[in-house]
Amino acid sequence: MRIEYDAQDDILHIEFSKEPIVKDVSHGWNVNVGYAANGIAEITILDAKAAGYLPLENAKDLLSLAA
Numbered sequence: 421m422r423i424e425y426d427a428q429d430d431i432l433h434i435e436f437s438k439e440p441i442v443k444d445v446s447h448g449w450n451v452n453v454g455y456a457a458n459g460i461a462e463i464t465i466l467d468a469k470a471a472g473y474l475p476l477e478n479a480k481d482l483l484s485l486a487a
C-alpha cells in the first residue's frame with residue numbers, strides 16, 4: 421500500500437495494488453475509486469483536506485464510500 425498527498429492541489433491518492441485498473445467509479449465529485457479485477461486498487465480524493473479526509477483518522481468513513 422502507498423499513500424501520497426499533494427498539499428498544493430489537496431489531492432490524496434491511496435494505492436492498494438499495482439494491478440491494472442479495469443473500472444473507475446466516481447463517488448461524488450471528489451472521490452474516485454479504481455478497481456482491479458480482484459477488488460479496489462486505488463482511491464483518489466480531490467480537496468481531501470478541505471473535505472475532511474485528512475488527517476486519515478476517519479479512514480473507516482473513506483472505506484465505506486469505496487464499498
